Amino acid sequence: MSGRAFVFGDNIDTDVLAPGKYMKAPVEELARHCMEAIAPDFAQTVRAGDVVVAGRNFGMGSSREQAAQALKILGVSAVVAKSFGGIFLRNALNLGLPVMVCPTTEQIRQDDRVAVDLVGGRVINETTATTLAGEPLPGFLLDMLADGGLVPHLEKRLAAKRETSG
Amino acid sequence: MGMTLAEKIIAKAAGRPKVAPGEIVTCKVDLAMIHDSGGPRRVKPILDRLDVGVWDPSKVVLITDHYVPATDDESRNIQAIARSFAAAQRIANFYDQQGICHVVLPERGHLRPGMFAVGGDSHSPTGGAFGAYMFGVGATEMAGVLATGEIWLRVPETILIDWTGKLGAGVSSKDMMLLLCAKLGMDGGRYQAVQYAGDAVRALPMQERMTLANMAAELGGQAGLIEADSITKDFLRAAGADVEDDESWRGDADATMSEHHVFDATALEPQVAAPHSPANAAPVSSHTGTRVDVAYIGACTGAKLEDLRMAASVLRGRKAARGVELLVAPASLRDQEIARREGTLDVILQAGGRLLANACGICAGYGDERFGENVTAISSTARNFKGRMGAATSNVYLGSPYTVAASAVEGRIADPRAHI
Ligand code: SF4
Numbered sequence: 001m002s003g004r005a006f007v008f009g010d011n012i013d014t015d016v017l018a019p020g021k022y023m024k025a026p027v028e029e030l031a032r033h034c035m036e037a038i039a040p041d042f043a044q045t046v047r048a049g050d051v052v053v054a055g056r057n058f059g060m061g062s063s064r065e066q067a068a069q070a071l072k073i074l075g076v077s078a079v080v081a082k083s084f085g086g087i088f089l090r091n092a093l094n095l096g097l098p099v100m101v102c103p104t105t106e107q108i109r110q111d112d113r114v115a116v117d118l119v120g121g122r123v124i125n126e127t128t129a130t131t132l133a134g135e136p137l138p139g140f141l142l143d144m145l146a147d148g149g150l151v152p153h154l155e156k157r158l159a160a161k162r163e164t165s166g
Numbered sequence: 167m168g169m170t171l172a173e174k175i176i177a178k179a180a181g182r183p184k185v186a187p188g189e190i191v192t193c194k195v196d197l198a199m200i201h202d203s204g205g206p207r208r209v210k211p212i213l214d215r216l217d218v219g220v221w222d223p224s225k226v227v228l229i230t231d232h233y234v235p236a237t238d239d240e241s242r243n244i245q246a247i248a249r250s251f252a253a254a255q256r257i258a259n260f261y262d263q264q265g266i267c268h269v270v271l272p273e274r275g276h277l278r279p280g281m282f283a284v285g286g287d288s289h290s291p292t293g294g295a296f297g298a299y300m301f302g303v304g305a306t307e308m309a310g311v312l313a314t315g316e317i318w319l320r321v322p323e324t325i326l327i328d329w330t331g332k333l334g335a336g337v338s339s340k341d342m343m344l345l346l347c348a349k350l351g352m353d354g355g356r357y358q359a360v361q362y363a364g365d366a367v368r369a370l371p372m373q374e375r376m377t378l379a380n381m382a383a384e385l386g387g388q389a390g391l392i393e394a395d396s397i398t399k400d401f402l403r404a405a406g407a408d409v410e411d412d413e414s415w416r417g418d419a420d421a422t423m424s425e426h427h428v429f430d431a432t433a434l435e436p437q438v439a440a441p442h443s444p445a446n447a448a449p450v451s452s453h454t455g456t457r458v459d460v461a462y463i464g465a466c467t468g469a470k471l472e473d474l475r476m477a478a479s480v481l482r483g484r485k486a487a488r489g490v491e492l493l494v495a496p497a498s499l500r501d502q503e504i505a506r507r508e509g510t511l512d513v514i515l516q517a518g519g520r521l522l523a524n525a526c527g528i529c530a531g532y533g534d535e536r537f538g539e540n541v542t543a544i545s546s547t548a549r550n551f552k553g554r555m556g557a558a559t560s561n562v563y564l565g566s567p568y569t570v571a572a573s574a575v576e577g578r579i580a581d582p583r584a585h586i
Contacts (some may be wrong), residue, residue, distance in 0.1 A: 011239060011352055011443065015554040020531030023203070024233075024240040037553040059351040060386060061551060063288040065304030070179075086357030086388050087288055091304035130279050138190060151212055158216055158313075 002115035002126050003049035004041060004075050007107050008035075010055035014088065015061065031070040048075030051116060053108045055081065059088025068092040077100035078116040080105055080123055080134065093141055096149030102134035118142065170324040170416020171391055172359035175299040175415070177485075179282035183365070187424070188321040197225055197276060197283040198311050199296075201267045203532070204286040207244050207249035208305035210310055220255045221315035227259040227276050228252050229267040234525035237534050264526040268292035268380060269330040270464040272372075273500055276510040276546035277392035277408035279415040284311055288383050289466055290550065291360075294380035295372065296402065297394035297415045299359070302383070322358040322388055323424035329366035332433030336583040338476060339374040340468065341548065342366075343381040344437035344447035345429070352445050355387030361417070362392050366431030372401040373472040380467050381548055384444045393417070398505065436582055438544070443578060451580040452523075460543035461486065461574035463514070463567055464495035464522070465529040468546025471501040473567040477546075478505075480511040480571035480585045486518040487577030493535075495522035498512025502506075515576070529557050537562065544573045545557035 016037050022030040035042040052058075052071060058081035059067055068091045071079065078098040082105055092099045100116060102123050108114060112127040121136030142162070147153040169177065169184065177185045179193035200209065205228060213219065220226055221293050230248050233241040245262075252260040263272050268289050271277060280295030284290065286308040293300030301319075303311070311317050329342060360382040367375065382390025392398075393416050402409045439447040463469050463477050474496060486492040494501035494514050502524055505511040507551070515521065522528075528535050529547040537543050537556025543563065545555070550562035565573065568582035575585065 011445075013551045015531070015549075015551040019553060021536075021553075023532055024238075024244070038557045057386060060352055061549065062304045063286060063290075063304050065204075065208075065306055068304075076567065083353055083356075085353075085386060087302050087304060089357075090307055094304065094306040094310070140190075151215060152394050154216055154310055154313060158218065 001049060001077065002113045003051045004047070005051050005053045005110060005112045005114050006046060007108060007110045008052065008054040011057045011060055012054055012065055014059060014061035014067040018064050020072055023064065023066065027066050027069050028073055030050045030066055031073040034070040046074050046076060049077045050075065051114050052076050052079040053105050054079065054081045058084050060085035063087045065091035065095060068095050068097050070117060078118060094150040096119060096145060098145055101132045102132050104132045107132060107159060118145070136159060168421040170359070170421040170423065171297070171361065171415065171417040172299055172322055172324050172389065172394060173421070174417070175280055175282055176319070176321055178280070185321045187321050189321045190318060192316050193282055193316060193322060195225065195284055195311055195315055196281040197227065198308065199227045199229065199230055199267055199271055199285040199290065200308060201287055202230040202244055202248045204305040205248060206209065207247045209309040210247065210251055212306065212309035213313060216313055216365040218313045220257065223256045223258065223269040224508050226257050226312065227271060228257050229261045229270050230263055231266045231525045232530050232532055234263050235523045237580060263525070266466040266526055267498065267499065269470055269497040272296055272402065273405055273498055275402060278402065278407055278409055279398065284308070286567065289322040289380050291382040291387060291390040292376050292466060294382065294389050295375040296398055297392065299389050299391070301388045303443055306508065311429055324359045324361050325355060325421040326427070328426065328428045329362065329364040329431045330428060331366055331430045332369065333366055333431045333434060336566060337434050337436055338566040339377040341434055341437045342431065343378060343384065344439050344444060344564060345434060347384050347439065347444040348447040350385055352384060352443065352512045353386040354404065355382060355385035357386060357388045359389045359391055360385055360387035360389065364504065367392060368395065371472055372397055373470040376470065377467055377585040384548055384558040398546045400430050434567050436566060438569060438579060439550060440564065441561040442550055444549060445562055450565065450579065450581045454581055456536050456579045457488060457542060458544045458573055458578060459541045459546060460491045460493065460537060461570050462493045462528060462543055462545040462547065463570055464493065464545065465496055465547040468567055469497040471504055473546060474505045474510050474514065477571040478510045480568055480582055481517040482513050484517055484575045486574040490574050490577050492517060492519045492574045493522055494519045495527045496524050499524045517573055528555050544570050544579060546570045
């Protein structure tokens with residue numbers, strides 16, 4: 001499955017992804033203000049399956065996981081960046097939002113059609129017919145993503161534990 | 167080959183004799199700190215769904231600070247959820263509106279060298295000032311920790327930052343950190359362990375060391391570490407922590423550091439970071455003369471007792487310039503009381519300072535107090551991202567408490583060394 005690329009630069013911070021002003025509001029409402037300070041149209045134009053493409057240190061800043069949650073609610077299917085803020089990366093995976101490090105994201109242009117191959121660790125740019133190498137995630141994180149994130153993953157684990165001890 | 171401090175702590179928490187950078191390990195958590203924003207209101211529904219309680223309430227510390235003071239129904243509700251969670255989960259270590267989590271946690275004796283700790287907040291590396299490995303996680307991950315008492319991590323490399331020499335008068339750890347943000351960038355820490363060492367670091371009082379560890383977050387480090395010494399132990403013992411005398415929580419001399427940077431504290435000038443990034447730091451002289459509307463002394467980074475003392479040393483007998491609003495939000499109630507008793511607070515209030523709650527306040531940008539449209543502020547906090555502390559059109563400069571105070575007096579960004 002491929003989606004339209006929304007391209008951003010370096011150091012996109014969590015206050016831009018999840019503005020503090022809306023942190024009390026339900027996360028669905030907060031999501032409508034995602035990226036507002038730098039890209040006012042983003043939340044209105046992004047569609048299910050689209051891919052966020054960024055430079056270095058995407059999601060730097062606070063630990064608020066609404067930054068990843070907002071992207072998920074807006075339907076973003078994956079985030080590909082040269083590097084991620086460490087807490088954001090963990091939050092995204094925990095919430096079931098696929099992320100991948102790709103050192104050459106500058107080769108993707110706004111509105112290119114891209115597909116992200118998490119298991120293979122590559123980004124396929126259908127518009128330019130090129131493939132960019134990324135870093136595949138360790139297997140246990142792919143498993144967690146496949147379960148839909150940390151909570152369903154733990155649910156499964158705890159159920160298995162209860163069964164064996166029960 | 168020896169181990170770094172980070173490796174030693176992680177190896178102990180993982181129950182392994184040795185770990186090496188890059189390995190993925192599962193660690194047992196000695197301490198989990200949560201606050202009102204990412205804490206109970208977010209973790210409770212997950213624990214309910216998993217049908218489990220907190221794995222060990224004695225290892226959990228809950229502090230309310232982000233939605234304090236609660237000025238509307240949503241904030242009051244968030245606070246109420248925190249209180250009922252503490253009661254239902256029997257969390258005895260509950261500090262309700264006592265100050266900002268990163269400052270209250272050590273102040274109440276909850277940290278010890280060698281601990282493996284997580285916090286539901288990005289500035290959790292602050293705990294590393296005490297020789298603990300502490301890092302921030304989001305709410306879902308915290309729920310996982312509270313359910314299981316465990317967390318995975320990739321064993322980090324250690325980036326050693328050496329500060330030689332001695333800080334001059336009117337220069338502080340905040341200036342050290344702003345310089346590092348400019349030199350190394352906000353991803354210079356690469357989500358590894360950032361360790362601070364050298365004569366200038368050892369000479370710092372405990373709360374100044376906390377500022378270094380705290381802003382490891384701005385360098386993008388997972389943790390910020392300083393080896394414990396007698397200053398650490400004296401601080402923690404005074405706080406009621408049961409600290410042993412053994413010196414084992416040090417890295418080995420032959421451990422491998424992935425990077426080693428050396429900076430000279432003697433030559434360091436006060437630094438100011440221009441909007442909208444801490445990495446926009448430059449010597450204060452490049453911004454002197456910029457007019458400010460607000461001077462804010464606040465946050466875990468910039469309003470601890472030591473920070474208030476720095477500000478007061480500039481403000482003593484002086485007044486904030488006309489048209490400048492001087493705001494002070496002491497980082498904890500206890501620090502505020504000490505500052506009151508010793509006269510520090512009075513100096514700031516006499517200078518025209520308006521006292522705000524012992525909470526995150528404008529730094530978090532969650533409450534009613536926010537910077538308005540087109541306001542220019544200088545702030546002792548850690549982050550000046552666009553729109554974080556108020557309107558997207560507000561411009562926030564970052565500086566040390568000395569620099570914020572000097573700028574309040576002059577009504578424009580000012581070099582504090584002329585005022586000391
Ligand atoms: S004072 Fe600011 S930096 Fe510190 S915990 Fe609160 S919001 Fe975070």
